[in-house]
Amino acid sequence: MTLSLILPIYNEEKNLPSLFERIEKVMSDGRYDYEVIAIDDGSKDSSLQFLKKVAGENLRWKLISFYKNYGQTAALQGGIEHASGDIIIPLDSDLENHPEDIPLLLQKMREGYDLVSGWRLDRWRENPLSRRLPSLIANKIISFVTGISLHDYGCTLKAYKREVIVDLPLYGEMHRFLPAYAARRGAKITEIPVRYSPRASGKSNYGLSRTFRVLLDLLVIHFLDRYLDRPIHFFGGGGLLFIFGSLLSGLYAIYLKAFAGTSLIRTPLPILSAFLFLSGFNFILMGLISELLIRTHTPLSPKNSKIKEKVNF
Ligand code: UDP
Ligand code: MG
Secondary structure (H helix, E strand, C coil), rough: CCCEEEEECCCCCCCCCHHHHHHHHHHCCCCCEEEEEEEECCCCCCCCHHHHHHHHHCEEEEEEECCCCCCCCHHHHHHHHHCCCEEEEEECCCCCCCCCHHHHHHHHHHCCCCEEEEEECCCCCCCCHHHHHHHHHHHHHHHHCCCCCCCCCCCCCCCHHHHHHHHCCCCCHHHHHHHHHHHHCCCCCCEEEECCCCCCCCCCCCCCCHHHHHHHHHHCCCCCCCCHHHHHHHHHHCCCCCCCHHHHHHHHHHHHHHHCCCHHHHHHHHHHHHHHHHHHHHHHHHHHHHHHHCCCCCCCCCCCCCEEEEEEC
C-alpha cells in the first residue's frame, strides 16, 4: 500500500521545518511506503526555498510550484493530479492538522472504508458565535444537500482511496466536496475525531466570507450533479411552469371580463400574464443556450497550466 501526502502551502515558512520533521517521524516509525507532494501556491516568503532544499535532499519529497497564488483548492487539485499512491492524504501545512493522526486514519481505512474523514472536535471553541455556529450550519446544510453526514467537511486531513478522488474537476472552494464526489463513485465513507491545534504561526488566509462561498459552490455542484448533461430540463421546467402561470392568469382575466365585467385595465392579471410569459420564454431560451454550451464545453484551465516547476517527479 503506497501513500501520497499532499501539502498545500501558502506562506508557511515558520511552520514547514516542524511539519517536515513530524511527517518524517510518523512515516518512518510506521515504515510506510510514501511520497509527500508539497505544492507551493505562490508563497511570498521563503517557503519555496525551504521546500527546494528538502526535495534536494530527500527523493520522497516532491515539489510543485505554482506561478502565483491560486488558492487551496487549486493546490490540492495539483497535488492529487500528481499523486501516485493508492491512498491519498491531504493535510494543512500550518500544523492545525497533526501528522500523527495519519496512522489512525489508515487504521480505520483497513476496516474497509474508501474515505476516512477527519473531524476536528475542538475547533472554534473560543469563537462559538462568529465561527463555530456558521461552520456548524454550513456542515449541516452540506450534509443535507449531498446526503452524506459528516461533521467537518472543512477538515483537510482525510484519507482517500485513490480511485474515489482522481480526475475530479475542483475549483472555487470545492475541495470540501470531495466526499460528495467520492460518494457518487460509490465510496464507503466514515469519520473519526482528529486533533486540532490553532495555527501555530502566521494567520489564516480565510475569514467568514468563505462560508458563503462554500454554500454557493454547493449550489453549483448540486446543480451540476443533477443537470449537467440535461440543462434544458432545469431551465425548460421552470420556463414551462411560468408559461403555465401566464396562461392561468390570462384565462382568469378573460373570465372576469366575460362574466363579471371587470375591465382588463382594472386588474393586474394581463400584465402578470405577459410578465410570466416573457420569463418563461427566457428560461427556455437559457436552457437552449446551456445545451449549446455543454456541447462546446472545454475545461476552464488545462491541466498543469498553473505549474511553474516540478522537482523529483
Ligand atoms: N493555502 C494555500 N493557498 C492559499 C491559502 C491557503 O495553499 O491561497 C494553504 C495553507 O498554507 C494551509 C491550508 O491551505 O496549509 C489552509 O489554509 P489556512 O490555514 O489559511 O485556512 P484555514 O485553516 O483558516 O481554513
Ligand atoms: Mg489553517
